[in-house]
Amino acid sequence: MPRIHRTGGRRTPARHRARGGHDPQLPPAALHIALVSEHASPLATLGGRDAGGQNVHVAALAGALADRGHHVVVHTRRDAPDLPERVPLRPGVEVIHVPAGPPEPLPKDELLPHMARFGQYLERRWRAEPPDVVHSHFWMSGVATLHAARRLDLPFAHTYHALGTVKRRHQRDADTSPAERVAWETEVGAGCDRTIATCRDEVSELLAMGLDERWIDVVPCGVDPYRFSPRGPGVPRRTDRHLLVQIGRLVPRKGAALSIAALALIPDAELVVAGGPPAPLHDADPEVRRLRALAADLGVADRVHFTGGLPRSRVPALLRTADVVLCPADYEPFGIVPLEAMACGTPVVASAVGGHRDTVDDPATGRLVRPGDPVALAEATAGLLASPARRAACGAAGRRRVLSRFRWDRVAAATDHIYRDMRLRRRDTRPLTPAASRRA
Template identity: 35%
Template sequence: MLSVHTSPLHQPGTGDAGGMNVYMVELSRALAEQGVAVDLFTRCRGEGVPRLVDLEPGVRVRHLHAGPRRPLPKEAMPDLVLPFSLALLKEERGYDLVHSHYWLSGQAGRIASFGWGIPLVHTAHTLALVKNAHLADGDTPEPELRIRGERRIVGDADRLIANTGDEAEALRSLYGAAPLRTEVVRPGVDLRTFGPGSERDGRAAARARLGLPADAFVPLYAGRIQPLKGPDILVRAVAELLWMAPDLRRRLLVPVIGGHSGASREGTVWRLAAELGVDDVLKACPPVPQERLADWYRAADVLVVPSRSESFGLVALEAQACGTPVLASAVGGLPTAVWDGVSGLLVRGHDPVDYARRLLWLARHPRARVSMGEAAVRHAQGMSWRTSATRTIDVYQDALAGALRVGQGRRHAPAPSASLSWRNEKAVARV
């Protein structure tokens, strides 16, 4: 697997790390449990991390020297794709296929696929044309360079993995992806980490550990602070909520967990909160490890996901697994992640008033929140990473069976092994 611009080891919610980082780690672990060995290649940023990190049996993170050994903005990454690819090609051979994540890695994946003569499987995670169609006011559109790069990847990849049917349709309608080479594999949730807890270790215990008032109404935001994720919509919704129900201020607490990312300017959200007079009910919190994040989900009354664009929305699935309903925008994969009216509520459009009305309804109907939370657990339990890995292996096997390379008119060189299994076999299937 390839991840040029962000490491699987980075803390989600910081810099460019987010759901994709969780996706790569959890999918790799689930693949390893089913017998597929995975090497995750990323760029060395000079952070004192060993060149090779054993994440767990069957999963390794490998750092390549490409460009300056320091953190760089994502905008500088296109210039490092070629050095990254050349460093990758110098590594040992013997991989069965390459699976790239995000368009930058897809460019490197194209080179590795041709150089090694193995199939390329690509997961976009986000698409420039979709993002550009849902920009916030003043946000910077994705460049033409990325759009051209995504078109090349879509044309060259043996298989494309989309998170949802909507994403698969966007790949087909906007990028001309071949339907027979486009597969839908829904992401999962780590049910060992994210769960409702026991009767004695549920919401009350989580609030006690986090120092939150037991009687507070707690809408939670968890994600990167950037325009595409819509934190400004949440702030404006909180202002509308308090205008509708001023008495709610004494028990309203809105934790915002995440770091600034991309085009987001440091402090913009907090300045908006101060201008609207709601900074007293917002609580800024840094990104936290998954185990701690599970506590925040359990402590919350509702998770708010007001994204303008979202390929899937893993946080929505994680919160539901913890028994917390979700209030989310009806975009991208969120209608798949959230069962509208059962495990949460979906909002069409981005009007803060619509969010405020639903927040007020949730605040005034605690029994409905409990009922939705119970349904949310059942809904999330139907989406495991094990299932995602099984479907992904099917996609890998189809690619290994000899999918025709677009434009080459020939099949890939035979894969080094006939089956995707590393346990108890001399032949090792490797990604």
């Protein structure tokens, strides 16, 4: 597994240990765990602009923690008027819909003004039913959680999933994040007990923000190797061409345009792009229109197929049918699709960014290529398509890598260890900074 920055006792230097199960000296008692995921509900349909890997992560982590005997409550924003306050997700896990802002879908970049009310709700609920540990996901969840957790003296871990500094660096003027994002991310990192990063690249970014390495751990995202498996039904192929697949949110940074440009250099292949609005609304989506126009300009419109957002249950069949899965994002905080493809025994060609560099083992499980380079993407993909034996070897190696490093039960065990260690070794009380107190 990726090495993890494990915090020792109070104010001790960082220790670097291989990720493992929980310490046998820690108490085995079940915990009441509160997860906070303000925009990424574990109940959401994937593929929309704000529904992707974080939704998967929160749902799977909650389930794996419940499998370890814990009771998990996920707090997410109510985005429809008819949603019940509490919804069972599975045994040991329930979702609470928090009234914060209008009960309708809102872009996540517009949610910050509603985080004060979200945080007030958390404080009231947690005062009545205190959790043993709180774990927020994404920076605005951290904003909502920070004040309540500190006021109630609750152990508080945070996972960013994406960083404003990285987004701003890549998107520049196209970045629609609130201007306060980076400042708030720093406040959350300074105010929580532990920051749980998902890859080594993120640790470097956190250190550049000024966060203290002693309070940073690395635990990757995971995958369910039973749901995502080489065994099972596939999807019907339209033609006898090689099948390339890209799955994810349909936003420019995910690189679907790059996949289409690469396809123009691979004459014996077709591309399925899964993501975006569901089929009835798909043709009206601006990004779909842009990509269709690009495909037409490059002469590959007949070889590019858009499915719209897929129900989670249909994703494994598509991945295991693909000859190669493409993950050419401009930047990727972690990227869960490569793991899902590898679990299905399918080789991956991914951009050498972020979490891809931890998950894709080049050349054993696929290829890592320069981001933003359609020629490099096409060459690496064509090389795999030219050799069935190489694809089979990459697929088998990817499956082994997932089983040994990225199962959700291992992710939950490492996270459980952090929770318990955090509760037992609470560092000296750190009051909110004046800036954080004013914002909260």
